[in-house]
Amino acid sequence: MAVRWLCSLFGKPFDGGKRMDHGVPQQQQHHHPTEQQQQPYHPQHPAMMRLYEVHKEVTSLGPQVCNFSGLQDDRDYKRLERELTRLLLDVDQVDTEGKPELQGARKRAAQEVEGLLRYLEENATHPSRGAIEELSDEARQLVDDRVVAPQRSGGTAEINDELVEALQVIVLKLTQVKTEGRVPLRKARYRALTRLCAVQAVVEGRTPQQTLSLPLPGDTHEAVHRINQVMVKVSVARGHLVALLMGLSGRDSCAHLSRLLTEMQAELDALDVSGNAAIRNYRKQVVEEINGLLKHLDLEGEGEDTRRYDLAQNNSIREIEAVRAHVSHLREGVLRHCVTGDLSFRPKAELQSLLTHLDQVDTAKNPCIREARRRAVVEVQAIITFLDLREALTRRQPGPAELPAHRAVWLVLGSLSDLQAQALAFDGKRVDKSYILLEELLTKQLLTLDAVDPQGDDTTKMARKQAVKFAQNILNYLDMKTDEWEY
Numbered sequence: 111m112a113v114r115w116l117c118s119l120f121g122k123p124f125d126g127g128k129r130m131d132h133g134v135p136q137q138q139q140h141h142h143p144t145e146q147q148q149q150p151y152h153p154q155h156p157a158m159m160r161l162y163e164v165h166k167e168v169t170s171l172g173p174q175v176c177n178f179s180g181l182q183d184d185r186d187y188k189r190l191e192r193e194l195t196r197l198l199l200d201v202d203q204v205d206t207e208g209k210p211e212l213q214g215a216r217k218r219a220a221q222e223v224e225g226l227l228r229y230l231e232e233n234a235t236h237p238s239r240g241a242i243e244e245l246s247d248e249a250r251q252l253v254d255d256r257v258v259a260p261q262r263s264g265g266t267a268e269i270n271d272e273l274v275e276a277l278q279v280i281v282l283k284l285t286q287v288k289t290e291g292r293v294p295l296r297k298a299r300y301r302a303l304t305r306l307c308a309v310q311a312v313v314e315g316r317t318p319q320q321t322l323s324l325p326l327p328g329d330t331h332e333a334v335h336r337i338n339q340v341m342v343k344v345s346v347a348r349g350h351l352v353a354l355l356m357g358l359s360g361r362d363s364c365a366h367l368s369r370l371l372t373e374m375q376a377e378l379d380a381l382d383v384s385g386n387a388a389i390r391n392y393r394k395q396v397v398e399e400i401n402g403l404l405k406h407l408d409l410e411g412e413g414e415d416t417r418r419y420d421l422a423q424n425n426s427i428r429e430i431e432a433v434r435a436h437v438s439h440l441r442e443g444v445l446r447h448c449v450t451g452d453l454s455f456r457p458k459a460e461l462q463s464l465l466t467h468l469d470q471v472d473t474a475k476n477p478c479i480r481e482a483r484r485r486a487v488v489e490v491q492a493i494i495t496f497l498d499l500r501e502a503l504t505r506r507q508p509g510p511a512e513l514p515a516h517r518a519v520w521l522v523l524g525s526l527s528d529l530q531a532q533a534l535a536f537d538g539k540r541v542d543k544s545y546i547l548l549e550e551l552l553t554k555q556l557l558t559l560d561a562v563d564p565q566g567d568d569t570t571k572m573a574r575k576q577a578v579k580f581a582q583n584i585l586n587y588l589d590m591k592t593d594e595w596e597y
Contacts, residue, residue, distance in 0.1 A: 157204050157212050161219045164197050168222055171197075175226045179297040181243060182234045190230055198223045233294040241287050242295075246302045249280045250356045253309060258358050261349040269313045277310050281477045289596060303477055305355045308406045312352055333383050337393055340374050344399060347371055351403050364407045371400050371407075426471050430482050433464050437489050444493060445535055448500065456497055461490050485590060492587050495580070496534060499527050518562050519573045522555050526581055529555070533588045540592045548588065556581050 171193060180187055201220045206212035233239060256268040284303050289295035350367055352358075378397055383390045440457050447455040468487050473479040503524055508517060532548055539545065559578050564570035 155212075157206060158215065160204050161201070161215055164201055164219055165222070167193075167197055168226065172226060175230045176293060177297065178230060178233070179294040179301065180234065181239065182231075184234075187230065187234055191227065194223055194227045194230070198227070233292060236292070236295060238287050238289055238295050239298055242284065242298050242302050245280050245284050245287075246306075249277065249302075249306055249309075250358060252276055252280075253352055253356045254358055257313070257349055258353045258356075261346065274310060274314055277306060277313075281306055281310070282481075285477050285481045286593075286595065288594065291596070307477060309352050309355050312348055312355075312403065312406060333381050333386075333389050334392070336381055337378065337389070337396055340378055341396055343370075343374055344396065344403070347374075347403060351406060355406065368404060368407050371404050375400050424479065426473060426476075426479050427482060429471050430468065430479075430486050433468055434486050434489065437461075437464060437486070437493070441489075441493055441534055444497065445531060448531060456501075458494060458497060461494050464490050481595070485595065488587060488590060492530075492534060492583075495583070496527070496530050499523060499530070499580070503527060513565070513567055513570055515562050515564050515567065516570045516573060519559065519570060519577050522558050522562075523577050523580070525555055526552075526577065526584065530584050533584050533591075536588065536591060538592070539594075545588070545592060549585070552581055552585050552588075 171190065174186075175190055175194075178184075178186055178190060182188075198220060201216055201223060204212075204216050204219075206216055252273070256273050260266060260268060281303065284299060284306065287295075287299055289299055347367060347370060354364060354367065375397060378393050378400075381393060383393055440461065443455055443457070465487060468483055468490070471479075471483050473483060503520075506520065508520070529548065529551055532544075536545065536548065556578065559574055559581070562570070562574050564574060
């Protein structure tokens with residue numbers, strides 16, 4: 111291993127086991143004396159030994175650098191930066207004795223360390239990493255204001271639909287953050303999404319305190335009272351869990367909260383509720399909620415010990431990608447037949463079956479997988495609406511009494527059908543001239559529709575409304591195709 115690495119430092123191939131003399135294969139021993147001075151130095155040379163020691167440390171630090179997903183003020187970042195900087199100084203202090211080959215080896219060793227330092231800094235300061243942190247801060251502030259701070263001051267948490275919707279908006283923004291395929295950025299986004307989705311599940315899964323009909327036996331009253339007391343504790347624990355997930359708890363730990371929840375379960379198990387089915391069901395609901403909170407406590411190490419942030423390996427994503435590949439094949443066939451004027455190729459039944467297939471894909475409540483499925487659905491629906499409009503235009507038989515405004519709407523629909531064919535076939539970027547032209551033409555059709563005066567005719571009003579929606583859907587589809595979204 112050492113010899114192979116030393117050969118790589120000198121920019122020479124490893125000879126695969128031939129006898130070496132000072133790093134030179136035997137059959138190459140007889141050279142001009144000037145060439146002998148430029149041969150690689152023996153691995154036992156002090157300079158080479160030190161460079162090899164540096165290389166071993168760099169090899170050990172490499173995976174840590176590649177998996178680091180934090181920011182520059184994180185403790186691990188400072189540790190990695192400090193150790194790499196030390197190695198860079200060690201390399202700089204290696205005595206090359208003025209020999210070109212030793213100088214080249216030292217230079218390549220320095221480049222190896224500098225590459226890791228650069229990669230560490232680039233990921234920690236990447237604009238997408240900053241965007242992830244900003245959205246995480248926004249979520250933390252929201253949860254602190256609505257849940258954590260009120261409970262800390264002895265009040266009641268503001269858990270309502272407004273909070274859930276606000277969290278969902280942040281989740282959607284996080285799914286749109288570009289990672290450029292970088293593992294640290296993917297990991298940071300995954301961790302932020304996982305915790306935020308867990309908070310959503312916690313605030314949405316709360317169990318309302320039961321009110322049972324009276325009168326009930328005294329012992330039953332006591333059981334209800336005890337369960338209600340546990341429910342109060344569960345409510346407090348829910349706030350603590352949310353604080354933990356969002357990084358707002360500087361004192362509590364997952365282990366401590368897990369112990370408290372386990373004690374609540376034991377307290378509920380000790381209750382005798384065998385004589386009343388309603389109370390037994392109430393206790394069951396509270397136990398299930400405690401189990402749900404315990405499940406989310408496993409997220410403390412999420413993203414560190416798993417590769418689930420690499421969604422390219424996710425089975426649901428693979429399933430969606432297989433559908434998209436099939437859709438792409440069908441789209442090419444539809445466009446190819448339309449160019450020749452052949453409308454016999456109408457794979458609508460096949461497209462509908464793909465929609466059913468997508469609807470059955472398990473997203474595991476992962477917002478990125480949900481978004482991937484949504485986009486695949488849009489791709490299928492775009493082809494279906496294109497085929498429907500083509501068929502409607504072919505069957506259209508305008509009568510002599512048709513209003514001019516209604517005819518104008520149909521003329522626009524004909525133009526939109528041609529433009530949608532271009533949108534379906536488009537495979538470029540937003541800066542492309544063809545994209546800009548297509549966007550301008552679609553906007554012009556919207557302006558033309560806006561100028562149509564229905565003159566009180568309800569049929570024309572409805573047709574114009576549908577045409578406007580159709581044009582906007584094409585624009586949205588074109589925008590989706592070019593937004594460079596990634597998993």
